[in-house]
Amino acid sequence: MKSSVEKWGPFEAAFQGPGDGNPFVDVTLDVAFSRENRTVLAPGFYDGDGVYRVRFMPDTEGEWTYETRSNVVALNGVTGAFRCGPPSSGNHGPVRVRNRWHFAYADGAPYFPFGTTCYAWTHQPLDVQRQTLATMRPSGFNKLRMAVFPKHYTFNENEPLHDIYERGRDGALDFDRPNPIAFRHFETQVAALGEMGIEADVIIFHPYDRWGYCTMSAEQDDRYVRYLVARLAAHRNVWWSLANEYDFLIDVKPVAKWDRFFHIIEENDPARHLKSIHNGEETMNFDHRKPWVDHVCIQNWNVKRTTAWRNDWGKPIVNDELEYEGDISLAWGNITAQELVHRFWVTMTRGGYAGHGECYAHPQDLLWWAKGGVLHGESSRRIAFLRSIIEEDVVNGLTPAPDEWPWQRVSMAGDGEVRFIYLGEHQPGLWIAGLPTDDRPCEVDVIDAWNMTVTPAKRVPRPSFPKLRQRGGALRDPQPLASFAIELPSKPYQAIRIRPPRKGAG
């Protein structure tokens, strides 16, 4: 019976081959997958014990055949076939860039990233990992930043569950021999997230290291990237984050190396998962305009600049570190929940996407941002609320208002006929700017971003104001025109939603 796989599901084939020498280095394996006139090349990989595998994520339903290519006779010219059926419910395929500044699943379903961060969660004891998955499932987060290599950092000093490379007889890591057990475990957790509809933002390199992973040779680095891509690319929920804080590694991995890593992924990932690279210092942004960068991943607390970043780079902006909720002694990890929720709203209503992290001090150093486990903070529920608000109305992604008064001070963005105004630290009792200028029916609601309430806005006549002198001498109304004004509760963290009347409402 011919094997079968769903569209955007992982097809896998295994082959027996040589187990002596160093198969990771000595043996090449690529597999050509074909459907009618189309052929796609996928890299194979050595999985230990004389077993070689290839994985492939078909993007088209129907009959597929494959044929192996290897420098080893036993692995060369092996053929096979499988059938690709329709995607199962909830399988929307991998996430792609859509509408230049936004994302969508391959099947066209909207995808708005609401990510969080547990850098080293797959390296913790298994019970903590189970807890992390149990926390993620209902959390409302749909993306998780996670590193392949273990992490050596403040609040994260424990040894990893698995070494990423095998150890030689001298006990030293052999960076020419990946440890299949470690990769299998990582894949299992990527798959577990995938089953929950959560994207795995896989961090390939990072500088938080005491084992030597970040100072492997150029050849070892390249081989590692190819090996990782060969193993993971068939998981539809994978994103490639080339580095966390790449600039802290710039002495050992200059920009040309990062460009090469991008190219190795391009050459080896037939699924073309999203690729990004994350900076440490604000002044060290990568040149995100390079065509091999799919979206901009940055850390920056100054979120009102989101619109400027969109203009600078012309790609989706994912600000994954706008500082984390917490109370630790490091300034990037101790803002209030109110501030983090506020920064999420500002980022979204300026056309970008934000990332969450949580750093509350813990007697056993169980900080969510590093190890996962459970959430202690107040922001995640509000972020889930924001996600529900966005997903209720937005389809194509939010386009920010032009950089004109008052939209430098407060934030506005819209998609089609829905529009959000986010007031943040502003607390007007009456509001006019951005309200409809015509008499078409519309719904206007006041959203309390912190208290998570949605209340129909009370409409009042727009007051009249004296006309003011403008540059050039013309007299103009100091407030935008609008067919009505609304009353607001004069407190911070309020948003306004304007949209057409709901069908069947009222």
Added chain:
Amino acid sequence: MKSSVEKWGPFEAAFQGPGDGNPFVDVTLDVAFSRENRTVLAPGFYDGDGVYRVRFMPDTEGEWTYETRSNVVALNGVTGAFRCGPPSSGNHGPVRVRNRWHFAYADGAPYFPFGTTCYAWTHQPLDVQRQTLATMRPSGFNKLRMAVFPKHYTFNENEPLHDIYERGRDGALDFDRPNPIAFRHFETQVAALGEMGIEADVIIFHPYDRWGYCTMSAEQDDRYVRYLVARLAAHRNVWWSLANEYDFLIDVKPVAKWDRFFHIIEENDPARHLKSIHNGEETMNFDHRKPWVDHVCIQNWNVKRTTAWRNDWGKPIVNDELEYEGDISLAWGNITAQELVHRFWVTMTRGGYAGHGECYAHPQDLLWWAKGGVLHGESSRRIAFLRSIIEEDVVNGLTPAPDEWPWQRVSMAGDGEVRFIYLGEHQPGLWIAGLPTDDRPCEVDVIDAWNMTVTPAKRVPRPSFPKLRQRGGALRDPQPLASFAIELPSKPYQAIRIRPPRKGAG
């Protein structure tokens, strides 16, 4: 008996001259004030009814003589003398720039501007003006932004108490004939502020106009500036703010005109009061590096950039509009009191100075920011508290920490042996950065910027952290060294003060 005046007090002499024709235009009058070999020229002015005056603020004690110069025989060559005695208690002279980024009184006493804004208060009914002065006295504000011309603007539509120019028989303003009554009234209010130790930041031009003041001819503009300077410069508490939002007038007053106004002041103000010019749009900053600009006056909500502005312009930064506390429908006038107090602290602890304004909607449009009256908000008390904290320890002005981690995220500034760390939206439970690295005795206090409390900090051993890889491969402690850490209450708006032990304390 020879008249007498205190140092930095206003000397005034009056002369009878022609009252026919247009003395404002026809008659020139300058007075040379001399003490020993030194001669200082002060402009005279026509005060109506055939009376000409000259005012002069002597800056040196001793005997002074003067001699008038005029194109009118009766006013030419008139001589006189007066004696300048020591300044009275509380008279520290005019404010000057000191230490490049800061201010001080002429006698060397520190002056830290904590200003507020009542643009049109001198144009309101007299009972409101009395109320404004009564509010100012105990408020803790020591500078007031106020415009010479009346204001036509949202929430400020009433006619002024006095026309600034006389009206002709046709009822139209005659921009060749200043109205001495209006100027006398303005001077009275400048003097009333002076008696309370409050600097008058006098706004010479602004675009909020329906009477024609902002579109006078170039000659009328020049004459107005000279007239104003002649009348006001002897008041030691005067600052010259050439414009509010000069760029909204750029079509009628291009940059060359503003430069000329600066020069007219330089030529006519022997007291050399501080001169600045205030922008509207963020992108329209004046070139504050010009030598005739004494300090930078800007409006900008993005207060963590204060250190960058210091570096850009190399002059004292006075951010007089970091948005106002209030609840009106205009985004520049409706931030929360918490946010305004926060922005004050950020600005101060990055080496700048901030300005207050208040815009709560009022049934009779009595908004403090425009008309004065009474304060309704919550920020002014906290700003006065901040002033008391600063004045307790700072002498030379605060120098911000270098632009290195973590001082982009949180703020630190010091003067001599006192240092302030302001955490704002950060809520650490434990803090290390910026604490002393030696064992000299010191006082460390936690200041709650919002609740206005000062509490000795609880010291705890500095935790040890794993060393982390730095760029270049070196291992380094991720936290600054410090001889101890302190516990903090894990809430926003906290500051830390470090200073030598108080003499006689304990």
